[in-house]
Amino acid sequence: MIKINEIFFSIQGESSYMGHPTVFVRTSGCHLRCTYCDTKYAYHEGTSLSVPDIIEKIKSFKSNFVCITGGEPLLQKDIFELSKQLCDFNYNVSLETSGDIDCAGLDLRVRKIIDVKTPDSGAAGAFEQKNLMFADVNSEFKFVICSEKDFDWAEKFCKDNALFEKTNVLYSPSYGVISENWLAKKILSQQSNARLQLQLHKYIWSPHERGV
Numbered sequence: 001m002i003k004i005n006e007i008f009f010s011i012q013g014e015s016s017y018m019g020h021p022t023v024f025v026r027t028s029g030c031h032l033r034c035t036y037c038d039t040k041y042a043y044h045e046g047t048s049l050s051v052p053d054i055i056e057k058i059k060s061f062k063s064n065f066v067c068i069t070g071g072e073p074l075l076q077k078d079i080f081e082l083s084k085q086l087c088d089f090n091y092n093v094s095l096e097t098s099g100d101i102d103c104a105g106l107d108l109r110v111r112k113i114i115d116v117k118t119p120d121s122g123a124a125g126a127f128e129q130k131n132l133m134f135a136d137v138n139s140e141f142k143f144v145i146c147s148e149k150d151f152d153w154a155e156k157f158c159k160d161n162a163l164f165e166k167t168n169v170l171y172s173p174s175y176g177v178i179s180e181n182w183l184a185k186k187i188l189s190q191q192s193n194a195r196l197q198l199q200l201h202k203y204i205w206s207p208h209e210r211g212v
Contacts, residue, residue: 013201120146
């Protein structure tokens with residue numbers, strides 16, 4: 001059983017899958033309290049569902065893309081079986097994780113979107129170093145930038161761990177805290193190899209919309 005906050009159909013707003021119509025499976029529960037969290041309602045609220053029930057709900061939407069998000073999905077052991085079965089059904093599966101839980105149990109076909117918490121995130125130091133082994137073509141490392149200090153820290157982290165050479169690195173401006181224009185100019189002026197990522201869903205939906 002997995003405690004699920006919601007399952008919904010919308011446009012993927014982040015990662016290299018940005019723009020694809022996607023079924024989102026949002027799990028309930030998170031052990032971190034990031035300053036920029038926009039899904040606080042998923043901290044506790046949810047209903048326990050079996051893996052077959054979740055898959056049946058996903059099948060009701062006509063999409064080949066499924067994103068497992070949270071909360072923190074990896075807090076629940078049955079997520080590993082769910083993601084495996086979805087891959088067996090030939091879905092393009094991505095999973096968004098806070099980065100401080102070992103991803104080793106995930107099916108290798110799952111695209112891992114691994115957050116690296118910056119100093120101003122409120123969860124600095126919450127990163128599992130073992131996840132650096134997944135710096136490959138099927139993983140993406142995301143940094144939410146809240147300040148110039150965060151930018152400099154992220155650049156050093158990426159260079160120290162050779163992430164730019166190994167994997168996709170995404171820099172996202174903390175929505176409403178720093179501007180997209182500032183971050184774009186910063187990436188260019190510092191000749192960073194990071195990819196600018198905007199939260200597309202925040203630009204196409206109003207605060208009360210989510211999609212279908």
